[in-house]
Amino acid sequence: MTTNSVASSDASQDPASFEEIRAQGHRMLDDMLDYIEHIRERPVWQPIPDSVRARFQDGMPSAPSALSSVHDEFMQFILPFATGNCHPGFMGWVHGGGNTPGMLAEMLAAGLNANLGGRDHIPIEVERQIVRWMRDLFGFPDTATGLFVTGTSMANLLGVLVARTAALGIDVRNTGLAASSERLTAYASSAAHGCVAQAMDLCGLGRAALRIIPADERHRIDLAALDAAIAADRRAGCKPFLVVGTAGTVDIGAIDDLTMLAAIARRENLWFHVDGAFGALAMLAPDLAPRLAGIERADSIALDFHKWGQVPYDSGFILVRDGALHRATFASQASYLRRESRGLAAGSPWPCDFGPDLSRGFRALKTWFTLKVHGADALGAVISRTCALARHLEQRILATPQLELLAPVQLNIVCFRHRGENADQLNARIVADLHESGIAAPSTTMIGGHLAIRAAIVNHRTGQRDVDALIEAVLALGDPVAHRAA
Numbered sequence: 360m361t362t363n364s365v366a367s368s369d370a371s372q373d374p375a376s377f378e379e380i381r382a383q384g385h386r387m388l389d390d391m392l393d394y395i396e397h398i399r400e401r402p403v404w405q406p407i408p409d410s411v412r413a414r415f416q417d418g419m420p421s422a423p424s425a426l427s428s429v430h431d432e433f434m435q436f437i438l439p440f441a442t443g444n445c446h447p448g449f450m451g452w453v454h455g456g457g458n459t460p461g462m463l464a465e466m467l468a469a470g471l472n473a474n475l476g477g478r479d480h481i482p483i484e485v486e487r488q489i490v491r492w493m494r495d496l497f498g499f500p501d502t503a504t505g506l507f508v509t510g511t512s513m514a515n516l517l518g519v520l521v522a523r524t525a526a527l528g529i530d531v532r533n534t535g536l537a538a539s540s541e542r543l544t545a546y547a548s549s550a551a552h553g554c555v556a557q558a559m560d561l562c563g564l565g566r567a568a569l570r571i572i573p574a575d576e577r578h579r580i581d582l583a584a585l586d587a588a589i590a591a592d593r594r595a596g597c598k599p600f601l602v603v604g605t606a607g608t609v610d611i612g613a614i615d616d617l618t619m620l621a622a623i624a625r626r627e628n629l630w631f632h633v634d635g636a637f638g639a640l641a642m643l644a645p646d647l648a649p650r651l652a653g654i655e656r657a658d659s660i661a662l663d664f665h666k667w668g669q670v671p672y673d674s675g676f677i678l679v680r681d682g683a684l685h686r687a688t689f690a691s692q693a694s695y696l697r698r699e700s701r702g703l704a705a706g707s708p709w710p711c712d713f714g715p716d717l718s719r720g721f722r723a724l725k726t727w728f729t730l731k732v733h734g735a736d737a738l739g740a741v742i743s744r745t746c747a748l749a750r751h752l753e754q755r756i757l758a759t760p761q762l763e764l765l766a767p768v769q770l771n772i773v774c775f776r777h778r779g780e781n782a783d784q785l786n787a788r789i790v791a792d793l794h795e796s797g798i799a800a801p802s803t804t805m806i807g808g809h810l811a812i813r814a815a816i817v818n819h820r821t822g823q824r825d826v827d828a829l830i831e832a833v834l835a836l837g838d839p840v841a842h843r844a845a
């Protein structure tokens with residue numbers, strides 16, 4: 360009996376009827392394509408009813424359900440209450456819009472169920488091909504290495520870890536920081552993303568070891584202040600080891616002077632890491648690429664394909680000039696991960712030698728599909744267009760007396776506010792009202808001590824009418840008389 364039950368295929372999760380699952384699969388595909396095709400007819404975002412939220416308190420199901428009924432549940436209770444970043448009216452934070460080739464590639468990747476930690480298979484060659492494409496894009500040498508990760512927060516952490524190895528030697532991996540008498544210090548501007556400080560925290564160097572350098576009026580790192588901070592740290596016996604430049608700051612899209620940062624890094628013998636979460640891919644846009652001059656001299660670059668690259672989440676990436684050092688920072692030996700010169704265990708070095716993850720999905724495939732199907736030029740054109748839309752929004756704000764621009768528009772991000780008493784409160788309310796209206800979803804940030812409405816135009820679907828709709832809605836919601844009457 361026992362033998363029989365083990366031998367039976369009852370435990371298999373493969374469908375009893377491939378005909379049925381094919382039909383169901385086609386319905387699921389149709390639903391998602393309908394969602395994208397008719398995305399404009401939906402609200403960008405909508406408040407989640409308590410009854411919907413409560414459904415997700417249910418315990419773990421022990422009994423099976425039909426795929427069709429779980430899919431119905433998805434359609435009714437999950438899909439309508441997502442973030443909304445596929446919608447052209449979504450302009451909050453820095454969210455990409457995703458695309459259909461990427462979505463379909465995700466399905467193929469899941470079907471293949473490849474583990475890209477290592478071993479000898481073509482999915483890893485796909486990732487390596489993208490590494491080569493990125494080397495070429497950023498003018499890195501053939502010895503540079505790269506890796507897909509979740510996002511730029513993780514890519515920045517990896518960059519800091521490689522920089523730490525460069526400063527202290529690979530022994531630090533065994534002895535830990537406590538064994539070192541060196542007090543490492545790093546530098547980034549006040550406009551750098553918070554994940555840079557978090558990376559310092561996570562790798563044990565501590566947030567305080569990141570010196571926050573003031574930014575100038577265009578939100579770029581103040582180079583004289585950077586020089587002074589490095590000199591002061593050296594006088595105090597610290598060991599400056601890393602400078603992080605930003606290509607596209609999260610608040611307003613400023614680009615640090617990367618050429619000067621590269622020169623300072625070389626002079627001071629610092630690792631030069633560029634956080635190019637969204638901005639680095641401006642290299643694909645001929646009108647914007649010159650603004651990134653100096654990025655080709657970085658030691659490492661972090662970027663996300665899931666932002667301006669339009670690849671569905673998640674698709675972060677790190678590129679490291681010194682591939683040997685990159686590998687030395689992460690590679691570990693284990694008998695169960697023995698490398699061979701032939702068979703499935705060949706193909707070393709493996710991606711797990713370049714980062715902390717051993718099990719890794721096939722993130723590269725949706726990026727590969729996106730680049731192949733659309734082509735790099737079209738992606739660059741989308742990037743340029745989002746910047747042109749930001750300039751259109753800027754012009755509309757400048758031409759509207761009730762509105763005030765709060766920061767110079769440098770790329771695709773526009774920070775502004777509605778004038779009025781208690782402006783911070785007023786603008787926070789406008790943004791929450793906007794979200795609940797479903798018309799548009801900008802986010803907020805603080806600029807010069809003022810709460811700003813922040814529109815980051817990232818999505819390839821966003822057009823002038825969406826930007827105009829944002830302005831009209833802000834004016835309608837910010838008009839105190841209209842608001843009182845509502």
Ligand SMILES: Cc1ncc(COP(=O)(O)O)c(C=O)c1O
Nearest residue numbers: 453510511512552608609636663
């Ligand atoms: C400049 C910058 N760095 C880092 C990040 C973090 O990237 P991720 O959310 O992919 O981890 C962001 C996110 O918007 C960013 O704009």
